Amino acid sequence: MAEHAGVYLRLAAASVRATARRPAYLVVRFLSAGMIVVIEVAGVVLMLDRFGSIGGWRPAEVVVLFGLAFTAQGLALMFGDTLEADKVSELVRRGTFDQVLTRPTSPLGWVVASYVDTRFVGRMLAGAVTVAWAADRAGVAWTPGRAGLAALAVACAATIIFGVLLAAAGFTFVTVQGSEAVNVLIYGGQYLASYPMQIYGSALRFVFVWVIPIGLAIYVPALGVLGRQGPAGLPGWLAWLSAPVAGAFAALGGLAWRAGIRHYVGTGS
Amino acid sequence: MNAHPVIEVEGLCKRFRTRRGPVEAVAGIDFRVQPGEFVGYAGPNGAGKSTTVKMMSGILLPSAGRVAVCGMVPYRERKRLARRMGVVFGQRTQLWWDLPLEESFELVGHLYRIPPAERAARLARLEEVLALGPLLAVPVRSLSLGQRMRAELAAAVLPAPEVLFLDEPTIGLDVEAKAAVRDFLRELNRDQGTTVILTTHDLDDITRLCSRLMIIDHGRLIYDGTVEALRTAYGTTRVLVVDLAEDEPVQVQGAVLARAEGRRRWLEFARDEVSAAELIARLLAGHEVADLTLEEPDIEDIVRRIYRGEAPP
Numbered sequence: 001m002a003e004h005a006g007v008y009l010r011l012a013a014a015s016v017r018a019t020a021r022r023p024a025y026l027v028v029r030f031l032s033a034g035m036i037v038v039i040e041v042a043g044v045v046l047m048l049d050r051f052g053s054i055g056g057w058r059p060a061e062v063v064v065l066f067g068l069a070f071t072a073q074g075l076a077l078m079f080g081d082t083l084e085a086d087k088v089s090e091l092v093r094r095g096t097f098d099q100v101l102t103r104p105t106s107p108l109g110w111v112v113a114s115y116v117d118t119r120f121v122g123r124m125l126a127g128a129v130t131v132a133w134a135a136d137r138a139g140v141a142w143t144p145g146r147a148g149l150a151a152l153a154v155a156c157a158a159t160i161i162f163g164v165l166l167a168a169a170g171f172t173f174v175t176v177q178g179s180e181a182v183n184v185l186i187y188g189g190q191y192l193a194s195y196p197m198q199i200y201g202s203a204l205r206f207v208f209v210w211v212i213p214i215g216l217a218i219y220v221p222a223l224g225v226l227g228r229q230g231p232a233g234l235p236g237w238l239a240w241l242s243a244p245v246a247g248a249f250a251a252l253g254g255l256a257w258r259a260g261i262r263h264y265v266g267t268g269s
Numbered sequence: 270m271n272a273h274p275v276i277e278v279e280g281l282c283k284r285f286r287t288r289r290g291p292v293e294a295v296a297g298i299d300f301r302v303q304p305g306e307f308v309g310y311a312g313p314n315g316a317g318k319s320t321t322v323k324m325m326s327g328i329l330l331p332s333a334g335r336v337a338v339c340g341m342v343p344y345r346e347r348k349r350l351a352r353r354m355g356v357v358f359g360q361r362t363q364l365w366w367d368l369p370l371e372e373s374f375e376l377v378g379h380l381y382r383i384p385p386a387e388r389a390a391r392l393a394r395l396e397e398v399l400a401l402g403p404l405l406a407v408p409v410r411s412l413s414l415g416q417r418m419r420a421e422l423a424a425a426v427l428p429a430p431e432v433l434f435l436d437e438p439t440i441g442l443d444v445e446a447k448a449a450v451r452d453f454l455r456e457l458n459r460d461q462g463t464t465v466i467l468t469t470h471d472l473d474d475i476t477r478l479c480s481r482l483m484i485i486d487h488g489r490l491i492y493d494g495t496v497e498a499l500r501t502a503y504g505t506t507r508v509l510v511v512d513l514a515e516d517e518p519v520q521v522q523g524a525v526l527a528r529a530e531g532r533r534r535w536l537e538f539a540r541d542e543v544s545a546a547e548l549i550a551r552l553l554a555g556h557e558v559a560d561l562t563l564e565e566p567d568i569e570d571i572v573r574r575i576y577r578g579e580a581p582p
Contacts, residue, residue, distance in 0.1 A: 010379050018367035021408070095361050101328045104351035104381060265344055266283070266330040 007105060011113035019118055026118065033122035037070050041130050061226050063134035068150060068218045070127030072157030073209060074120045080162045082115035083169035089176045092264075101265075108166075108257060140226060149221040149239060156217035156246035163246070164208045166253030170260030217242040273340065275432055275464045276302040276325060280334035283320050283488075294320040296488035297334065304431070305462045307454075309475035309496075312485035313576045318468050321485065322434055325466070326356055339431055352381060355430035357421050359437035364409045370420055371405040374427060381428035388427065395423040399453060415446030422453060426463070433457075436468045451477055472569045486576060496568060501540070503575065504566025509536040509548060514557035521552050532559070 019026050044066055048059035081087070091097045091111070100110050131150065140146065221239040223230045283295040295317040302308055312318045323329040324336050327343035327350055336343060341350045357363065364373040378388040396402050399419040404412060412420060418438060425433060435454075439447045455478055457463050467474060475482055476496055484492040492499060509524065513532045520526075521536060523543035528535040538548055545563050552558065 007379055010376060014365055014368060014372065014376055017372075018365065021367055095358065098323065098328045099356070099358065099361060099363060101347065102326050102351055102354070102356045104348045106348075265328065266332070 004105070004109075008109045008113040011110065012116045015114050015116045016118055029119040030122040033074075033119045034126035037123055037126035037130065041066065041070075041126075058138060060134045060137035061228070064131055064138060064140075064226060065214055065218055065222050067127050067130030067134055068153050068222060069157060069210060069214050070130060071124050072127075072154045072213055072218070073161060074122070074124030074127055075154060075158040076161035076165065077123065078117055078120040079112050080165040081117045081120065082111055083165040085168055085172045085175075087115075088169045088172040092173070092176050097264075107261060108254075135225070138226060146225045146227075149224045152239065152242060153218045153221035153225075156221075156242040157213035159246035160213045160217055160249040161209060163249030163251075163253030164212075166250070167256035170253075170256035170258070173260030173264040176264075216245050273304075274301040275304050275306075275339060276300075276466070277335070277337045278321075278325070279336075281321070281324060281331050281336055282333040283317075283324060283329060284332040293488050295324070295331075295485075298485065298488070298490045300483060300490065300493055302464060302466070304464055305458070306481055307458045307465045307479050308467065309479035309482045310466055310468045310485070311470070311472065311475060311482065311572060316485045317488040318485055319436065322436065322466065322468055326354060326434055327351070352428065353431045355425035355428065355433040357425045357433070357435050357438055359418070359435075359440045362409065362417065363421055363424055364417070366410050367408055369406050369408055370401070370412070373409065373420070373424055377424050377427050383428060391427055391429065392423075395427065398456070399423050399449070415442050415449070418442060418446065418450055419453070422450065426457060426461075429461070430463065432464045432466065434466050434468075437470065438467070439469070439471055439474055447474075454478055472572055476568050484572065484575060491575065499571060500566055500568060503571045504568075505540050506537050506566060507540055507545065508564040509538065509545065509552070510534070510562045510564060511536060511552065511556075511558055512560040514559050517556070519552075519556060521548060521555070523551070524548055 041063060044063060045059060048054065048062055051059075053059070054062060082091075088097075091100075097107070097111075100107050103110055135142070220230065220234070221242060223234075224239055278298060278300050281295055281298050282293065285292050285294055298317075298321065310318055310321070320329065324331050325338055325343060327347040330344045338350055339353050343350055364370065365376060374388075374392055377383075378385070383391070396405070399422065401419060401423060404416055404420065409417065409420065422438070438454075439450055442450065451474065454465060454467075458465050458478075465478075467479060469475060479496065482492065482494065482496050482499060483490055494502075508527065511519070511534045513519065513534065516532045519534050519536070524536040524538040526534060527537045536548070536552075538545075549561065552561075
């Protein structure tokens, strides 16, 4: 795949150019994605203000965690939003995915590159601003090492979220298949009467988009950024464990995606 | 000449599991397509047409049987085959919807690794044949259906595929646009030797373009031969349309009066019972005739009768 990276960059550039042809629309989406972060951060700050501190963490320090998570979500969704169940089933329903399979490229590369969603740059930037603002309030003295840890946290959390989205997309291929088969016969696959069931509820989503990324990829590096001691016996090098953990999520997501495609194409039965 | 078939299909089956139980969409079909053939693939809705095409283009894996396209197993060598195969689905687009048309051609060039000089040369020819010049700067979403279909064809053949799969390429097009698409396909097949598999409901497409017709129904191939042979095999009734000099009752041995309108008479007769020449001789012996024409059986009519099971395969 690496040797054809140029093709995917071109596809991604084309999708960005397509959005850029409607600049007003782009700006509105961009701003609204950023505004959501501002509103959510304000909510967190107001809530934390009532408690004063949580488990010895000051509100500004907690907001740093959230800011890192927002940035990671923005990064992951910029490339992975198209892997959401409803979007994947739409690709299948419209026959677009069949066309993707007739292209001389990796289906995943095609789908991700062709549907880059620049709106999430707004979420990323708002997240980064939140981190900078809250870190300042928390009295963080930035060093290259701390900035590196923050970047590591964002990259790993984003990889985890992307891996989860990838797995969900793989699963969507299985749920959408049953109805697709019927419709292939009756309508030539052009109409799909029933959408796949909502495969993950909001609680599960909360776990995958907030709890797991913060817990596995953000919490420990953030300790280093904030210069805090973690629970007793938590060694500093644990922060670097985020990378293999994130890699494992991405790998499992990739396996699930491949299994989903194999099922879609019909080897799975 | 290349002696190897472009497409080889043997005992091909596809079963789907549905809520109502397993369904056999394709129930064991066999055929070969030689390089340069123009094959029409027809059948009623749900007959298994698109499932067959999906198995040939690597989108679906067969449940049983064998399929090879350009000597490759479609799904296993999906990407390699994709470079030698073109696909056009009439109701979907392969183009970049929001971008000017020329950008689609540029992207196709990169995707299929066509050297820039080669791409420019091929594109110049396609622009001329398909009259694309004025459309290049127009976003695809603003093209009319006919313009878009010409653009789709250009994008599909830009990589110079050996095989072209077309699914309803003329659906929804007006007469002029249909003619443009058909002319282009005919020339492509004749001049480039591109093998074309055309899936369509429009039998006019088939009679005008295809040297060979395959009809699938209930997952089985029920006809595979030339359009002419189908006419001879199933279209046993021909019609002699006669304009009489005077309005008078007509009776000719071997023919049945099917319709009468003014001085015009439609005389139906069986191909294997009496020849047209014989019938005309008998007619002229008893009547004065101003004009006459011979109507061959309508292919659409024959196919409809085959679908309904009235003409046994």
